[in-house]
Amino acid sequence: MKIGCSLDLVDLRYQEPNRNKRESQYYWEELYKMISAAGFKGIELPYEPYWDFGGRTGIPFTLYTVKAAYGSVKKYVEFLNNSGIEEIASIHFNPTMFIGKDLDRYFGAFMHFAVQAVEFAAQAGTKTVIVTPTPDIGELQLNVSVGQGEWPVWVEDFLKRTNETLAKLGEIASKSGVKLAIKNEFWSLAHGGRIDDFLKVLEPGLVGYSADTAHLSIGRTNPADIIKKYKDRLDCVQFCDTAFEDVEDYYKKFNPEYPATGTQKVFCDMGQGKVDLPGIYNTLKECGYNGWVICSCRQTADVMRALLRMRYHLDNVILKA
Amino acid sequence: MENLKYSYMMHWKLIPYKKIENFRDFYYIDRSNKAYFSDWDKIVKYHVGAGYKGIELMPFERHQMKTLFGSIQNFVDFIKERGLEGISGMFHGLGESFDRSQHKAMIEEAQEIIDDTYAFGGELINLCPVANYNRVGPLSTEQLKAIAEVVDEIGKRALDKGISVCLHNEFFCATNTENHNQFLEMTDPRYVFYCLDTAQVALMGIDPVEFYDKYHDRVKTFHLKDTASAPLPDSVRHSQDPEIQPDGHRWFWEPGEGDLDFKSLWKLLKKYNQKGWVTIETDGTPDLLASMVLTKWYIDHELSPIYK
Numbered sequence: 001m002k003i004g005c006s007l008d009l010v011d012l013r014y015q016e017p018n019r020n021k022r023e024s025q026y027y028w029e030e031l032y033k034m035i036s037a038a039g040f041k042g043i044e045l046p047y048e049p050y051w052d053f054g055g056r057t058g059i060p061f062t063l064y065t066v067k068a069a070y071g072s073v074k075k076y077v078e079f080l081n082n083s084g085i086e087e088i089a090s091i092h093f094n095p096t097m098f099i100g101k102d103l104d105r106y107f108g109a110f111m112h113f114a115v116q117a118v119e120f121a122a123q124a125g126t127k128t129v130i131v132t133p134t135p136d137i138g139e140l141q142l143n144v145s146v147g148q149g150e151w152p153v154w155v156e157d158f159l160k161r162t163n164e165t166l167a168k169l170g171e172i173a174s175k176s177g178v179k180l181a182i183k184n185e186f187w188s189l190a191h192g193g194r195i196d197d198f199l200k201v202l203e204p205g206l207v208g209y210s211a212d213t214a215h216l217s218i219g220r221t222n223p224a225d226i227i228k229k230y231k232d233r234l235d236c237v238q239f240c241d242t243a244f245e246d247v248e249d250y251y252k253k254f255n256p257e258y259p260a261t262g263t264q265k266v267f268c269d270m271g272q273g274k275v276d277l278p279g280i281y282n283t284l285k286e287c288g289y290n291g292w293v294i295c296s297c298r299q300t301a302d303v304m305r306a307l308l309r310m311r312y313h314l315d316n317v318i319l320k321a
Numbered sequence: 322m323e324n325l326k327y328s329y330m331m332h333w334k335l336i337p338y339k340k341i342e343n344f345r346d347f348y349y350i351d352r353s354n355k356a357y358f359s360d361w362d363k364i365v366k367y368h369v370g371a372g373y374k375g376i377e378l379m380p381f382e383r384h385q386m387k388t389l390f391g392s393i394q395n396f397v398d399f400i401k402e403r404g405l406e407g408i409s410g411m412f413h414g415l416g417e418s419f420d421r422s423q424h425k426a427m428i429e430e431a432q433e434i435i436d437d438t439y440a441f442g443g444e445l446i447n448l449c450p451v452a453n454y455n456r457v458g459p460l461s462t463e464q465l466k467a468i469a470e471v472v473d474e475i476g477k478r479a480l481d482k483g484i485s486v487c488l489h490n491e492f493f494c495a496t497n498t499e500n501h502n503q504f505l506e507m508t509d510p511r512y513v514f515y516c517l518d519t520a521q522v523a524l525m526g527i528d529p530v531e532f533y534d535k536y537h538d539r540v541k542t543f544h545l546k547d548t549a550s551a552p553l554p555d556s557v558r559h560s561q562d563p564e565i566q567p568d569g570h571r572w573f574w575e576p577g578e579g580d581l582d583f584k585s586l587w588k589l590l591k592k593y594n595q596k597g598w599v600t601i602e603t604d605g606t607p608d609l610l611a612s613m614v615l616t617k618w619y620i621d622h623e624l625s626p627i628y629k
Contacts, residue, residue: 015335015364016354016359017354017607017608021607024567024568025567026567027569055493055563057561068561142388254389255337
């Protein structure tokens with residue numbers, strides 16, 4: 001197994017002091033060195049077309065921004081290599097920003113930018129593009145499907161189009177030497193065990209599975225069981241921690257990552273939550289998994305502290321288990 | 322009764338929570354100041370505590386705000402309960418507005434902004450008229466005329482709802498140094514007004530004090546901010562995505578921390594009996610709360626004694 005870390009630890013969308021410097025290239029270029037110093041040689045890159053708009057080309061999350069800053073993906077990867085990062089292990093694309101009542105527009109943008117993510121991966125030598133299969137249920141139910149018929153019928157049609165899009169993307173990715181994988185956020189239509197509904201209709205050779213330990217735990221499933229079930233389709237595994245228990249069914253409400261009541265913080269730094277990461281690591285070993293494990297301290301309050309927390313927890317808890 | 326009302330520009334990005342109910346517990350999760358910047362309850366209280374009366378909204382977050390609060394009216398009630406007077410207005414930007422074939426779609430989109438601004442109780446829409454110079458410049462006179470047409474139409478529709486559309490020029494817009502004033506004069510003064518962003522016009526090489534003296538009849542509001550980099554050469558203003566510099570160099574500073582002559586400007590505000598909203602915009606700062614308070618100190622102690 002190879003262990004990397006996700007750049008999703010940097011919170012770009014929400015306010016806190018010093019957030020703004022994250023829009024400048026120098027911030028990321030220093031961060032790569034910090035990641036390398038914390039012992040991670042591979043990164044997962046969120047692919048976020050949001051940064052194509054509004055002149056934030058310092059954020060290396062799209063083809064456009066990377067080309068603007070470095071000239072080409074190849075030169076960007078060379079820069080990473082010179083900063084101690086050997087590989088972009090995986091790229092994660094989430095199409096939620098395009099969701100709206102016009103589903104033709106949504107699926108069009110989904111395909112357009114997912115293909116860009118695949119193109120980015122092919123040029124970077126990245127083997128896996130992970131796709132979030134659907135936006136959050138709350139957004140779909142409260143805003144998108146309103147006035148468009150009964151929810152179960154609407155969902156059936158939406159899932160059909162989603163799976164058609166994923167199948168087509170899987171083929172495109174395969175031709176570029178890239179493997180598509182889907183993940184199951186606890187708030188998506190693929191939450192918890194519902195990932196089965198997707199994986200059973202998608203061609204295993206074209207679309208794999210990327211398991212996220214925190215999302216699976218919140219989705220009331222045992223991550224180790226799901227990993228065993230899909231051991232032959234695993235293309236990447238996210239080690240993410242949480243202490244959140246979704247007792248109020250936030251998985252189907254708006255803004256699920258930020259619950260309005262109860263324990264309002266969902267994700268936490270590695271080792272600060274309750275997910276049995278050592279146990280899951282052993283399960284992966286038993287399954288003979290030899291792909292990437294990506295450590296994710298999603299939107300941590302302190303990036304540098306999170307990097308060192310991850311390294312400590314890996315070396316002293318997970319890898320010693 | 323004071324003539325000027327101060328508003329603060331919404332550069333907080335998304336604010337994920339309406340109110341953190343268990344604030345002390347939330348803080349102890351990671352003992353970080355992030356807890357202080359994560360809910361509207363506290364963000365609004367910072368505005369009120371610092372002496373601001375309003376907020377100018379960016380358009381990007383309004384969908385999330387509507388759903389978070391259930392309705393625009395709920396949001397307005399929420400901020401008023403905490404002591405704000407209201408929303409001063411909303412920002413909006415046009416893209417390839419010189420292309421008449423795109424005007425219909427642009428007007429439809431602008432109508433949504435007008436309707437939402439009205440629902441928020443806003444009085445102003447500060448409108449960037451066209452895309453970046455690097456993408457679409459330089460513009461011909463005919464193209465400027467086409468932009469003026471669509472801006473006039475949006476201005477007319479906004480005025481029907483009691484909202485003033487004010488041109489707002491970024492230093493990197495295709496309307497730039499060579500045609501900025503010419504373009505303003507091409508728009509209809511009955512329907513289109515001006516938001517004087519002191520730093521943006523200075524970066525284009527235009528003296529904001531002289532500009533205000535000449536065009537005070539059109540100036541309805543301000544984006545107040547300082548700069549220590551004016552004027553910028555064409556090579557910067559015409560470059561790809563110059564707003565955020567790769568090395569973190571800042572174009573914008575809090576009033577009093579740069580080179581602009583705000584005291585002379587305030588003497589003119591007094592001379593012309595300027596009234597209405599003045600928005601403080603501190604884009605680029607590492608700390609919005611610090612900038613908000615620092616700016617208010619400068620206003621209260623350096624500018625208000627001249628005119629308020």
